Amino acid sequence: MTTTDTTTALPSSTGRQEEDAEYLFGDTGNEVGRLQRQHKWLVATLGGKVFFAPVDTDREGMKVLDMACADGTLLREMATRLPPSTTFVGVDLMESFLPKAAETPSNFLYLAQDVLTPLPADLQGAFDLANVRLMFAGVVGREDRAVQNLVDGLAPGGWLQVTEMLVMAPAAKDEPEGVRDFKVLLQTMLRGIGVAEGFPLGLEDTMTEAGLEDVRVEIVDAPIGRSVGxxxxxxxxxxxxxxxxxxxxxxxxxxxxVKLPASVTDNLEERFARDALEHGGKFQMVVLTGRKPL
Known part of the structure; x- marks a missing residue:
């Protein structure tokens, strides 16, 4: 993150929930640290890119939204690649994840709310880019409502950018056991909350139905361990x-x-790391983009 003395007019929204809304994972004690490390891997595996939508990164005065922003790690990454006049708004349902006001630059704003709740009135139609990453499994069955709220936040010509993992694909035959068991664990949990086979493919239809144009889908390999090189x-x-x-x-x-056999979960952290480093493996990321009509 780069901080600057540039003063940017921010929306007046300041509302926060009194308590954290319910979070999908059980213990949130290590969650922000996990998400920070996950961010570094995602940026590396996506070739250093954080913008897949064709936004003009030299344009002054843009407004950028990151929904499910956690502690704002991705927004701070974006701030190193955009002009200081850019306004950044981060929204997360977990207030405890959000940076403290004293730690927030003048052109950043953080709000605690759910994507299923419409953005405040002064943020409607405001954003040149709305970003969502690894969130939609948490709103299974209500994707249309979440997408519509994000689209409503876009300015005319603004872009929605969604990044999700293609988690429900069958395991490769030569996949090492530790990597395969991790995917079994992940898929079992997601099936337990109702995530459909093929997720997140199909979100492109939801984006089109919400009125977005130029909707595109890109699938990117995300190698791990030995497969990285x-x-x-x-x-x-x-x-x-x-x-x-x-x-x-x-x-x-x-x-x-949801219960899994001990053969899947026992020593899985160590087995996953060992097998990935010795044999390799990969995930796949799905990046979806779409533009709000002018």
């Missing part, structure tokens, strides 16, 4: 956050009453 630091980066993700997923399964 010869750089050991990059290999370690690709597996490190997954160890924390295992803990979060196990807690989430317990929370929703």
């Amino acid at each position: 010869g750089d050991r630091a990059a290999q370690m980066l690709s597996v490190g956050h997954f160890k924390l993700t295992v803990q979060a997923l196990v807690a989430g399964c317990e929370k929703i009453g």
Whole structure:
């Protein structure tokens, strides 16, 4: 993040919930740290890109929304690539994840609310880019409502950018056991909350139905461990956050009453890291973009 003395006019919205809304994972104690490490891997695996929508990164005075922003890590990354006159708004249902006001630059605003709640009136039709990353599994069955709220926040000509993992695909035959068991854990939890096979494919139809144009879908391979290549630091980066993700997923399964055999979960953090580093593996990311008509 780069801070600046530039003063940007911000919306007046300041409302926050008194308590955290319910979060999908059980224990949130390590969640912000996990998401920070996950962010580093995602940026690396996506070739350093954070903008897939064709926004003009030299344009002054843009307004950018990150829905499900956690502690604002992605917004701070974006701030290093956009002019200081850009306004950044981060929204998350977990107030405890959000930065404190004293730590927030003058051109940043953070709000605690759910994507299923319409944005405040002074944020309607305001944004040149609305970003969502790894969130839509949490609104299964209500994707249309979430997308519509995001579209309503866009200015004419503004872009919606969605990044999700293609998690429900069948495992590859040569996938190492630790990587395969991680995917079994992840898929089991998502099926437990009603996520359909093929997710997130189909969101492009929801985006079109919400009125977006030029809707595009891009599938990007996300290698892990040995499959990343010869750089050991990059290999370690690709597996490190997954160890924390295992803990979060196990807690989430317990929370929703889904049970898995011990053969899947026992020592999974260590088995995943070992097998990925020795043999490799990959996930796939789906990036969807669409533009609000002028």
